[in-house]
Amino acid sequence: MDFDAQALPDSAAIRAEIDRSWRRCQVIGVDRSARELPFTDDGIPDNRVLLAARPVLDRLSTQLQDAPVTILLADRDARIIDRWTGKHELLSQLDSATVAPGFQFAEEFAGTNGIGTALEERTPFRVKGEEHLLESLHRFACVGAPIVHPINRSVVGILDITCEIGDVNDLMAPLISAAVSDIEERLYGQSSRTERRLLREYAQVRRSSAKAVVAMSPDTVIATPVASSYLDYSDQAMLWDWASGIVPDRPSHTETLRLADGRDVEVTARRVSDAAEPLGVVMELRALTEPVAGSGHTAAPALALLTGPSRSGVERLPGRSLATRQLQSQLDGFAQQTGPVLITGEPGVGKARTAAYLTRLWGFADNLLTVAGSGLTAADLPRLRAQIDEGSALLITRIDEVPAEAAAEVRTLVIETNEAGSPLTATSSTELRGDDASGLSSHFLRRAYVSPLRHRTDEIDDLARVILTEHVSGPRAPRLQPATRKSLAAHHWPGNVRELASVLVSSLPKAMSSDIGLEHLPAEYRTITSGRELTSLEQTERETVIRVLNEAGGNKSIAAEQLGIARSTLYRKLRALGLEQGRFLS
Structure with a gap:
């Protein structure tokens, strides 16, 4: 009707x-x-x-x-x-x-x-x-x-x-x-004594300060309209993690932080609760820079602490996990000199986008040629060489799927671009052991790995911001409500970032330009875990354990030795950090 x-x-x-x-x-x-x-x-x-x-x-x-x-x-x-x-x-x-x-x-x-x-x-x-x-x-x-x-x-x-x-x-x-x-x-x-004191202190600071003011406790967030215009949910989580690690040891502290929109802010935090009470903090924020151009609270940069812009002036990768920070640092190093780079990871993690990002760092944002490895033939290679010689960058996606009849020519291209330092990137979903069907991965001297989404669910907010901005016109893209973020973080994400994008885009019609709530998600993504969310320190520890286990081929005995802990301690950490027991070898 x-x-x-x-x-x-x-x-x-x-x-x-x-x-x-x-x-x-x-x-x-x-x-x-x-x-x-x-x-x-x-x-x-x-x-x-x-x-x-x-x-x-x-x-x-x-x-x-x-x-x-x-x-x-x-x-x-x-x-x-x-x-x-x-x-x-x-x-x-x-x-x-x-x-x-x-x-x-x-x-x-x-x-x-x-x-x-x-x-x-x-x-x-x-x-x-x-x-x-x-x-x-x-x-x-x-x-x-x-x-x-x-x-x-x-x-x-x-x-x-x-x-x-x-x-x-x-x-x-x-x-x-x-x-x-x-x-x-x-x-x-x-309300608890902490909450009431927090409200009184917030009101007092708001009256006496022209700055943006935020008050936080474990169960409460109060912000002035100016502060609310700065912060999204991921910024709130970042501020709380920062304050929880700094303020309990001192009455007040000032530090420069970077918000999700790329804006640098000076934050002064002051504890307003007694030592025996739950932590209550009042923070004053003073903007030092404007948001990243064109971001409108939706840009990719989202690091927990200020680390500075990328050397080329290109926006940083979305995400604040240890894995993404390490990847960013690795790409910043690769950006100093052109030459073949192989980007690996599971299907759907964003390998092609990462390769295109490195190409922008090299300065080829407007001159990138992308070809699918599965469709390459030996006859294509002279044309590709000519375009590289003419000043184009080349991205070969799924290079592990190059047909056998074209593998020798592609191998020669990789060797030639290594010698010439030409702007070539490629992606592969195979492990970094040089044993893909074409044998091409072993010819890349520089490699980067994009972690699966299940290992960095703490940056779902950051990724969602980029995804939603690409699919929503207007001055402000929808954000994720807290319950939505918690529900999505509980999912295993076998399809990685590609699956996340599909879920968010399918939720937009029901959200009708408002922030995406739990009710807007497909039914199978609405499960809220009863477990607590990991702290930033635990997230970092979790990522370290995963990295060492992966380096050890999943062998827990070797991983425990590399971590310097007993094997029984590693098992306890796996359970405490919510890692899948069946995923790694004994």
């Missing part, structure tokens, strides 16, 4: 907020006749909200016990978690429309409604009768309002009052607003 056919009755004016919601639902493809909504009964994800709300709603339900209304409390995902008061007839009708605990009323499932749309709009929202998108909700009217945590300003739930159309009362909106204020006040009272 097209959007025009879904117009409201002539007697009703379409309010702007209703129109926005209907259009969102149209893009998502919500079925107006749907009667079955997602149902989960796996406990309450944030019992602090229910703990704060229950006394307020118990008191309110006593006051409304004879009124023809019911009060609904939903969580941050628009799932109804409890229901107060309501006459039997109303509750029966609500049950038949699945307006009951356990059912999820996010817009993508339930269309325009007082819970999901209030969450989407992040403001009180009223909807009546046929303003609801679902036909099953046309008999009801409701007012929903978001419950905002007073410390970190995140929406932690939705409070909704619902009745039949004929029982609508003008007092419903102010009644819900007053109840939400009471709940938020109780949430503040529940």
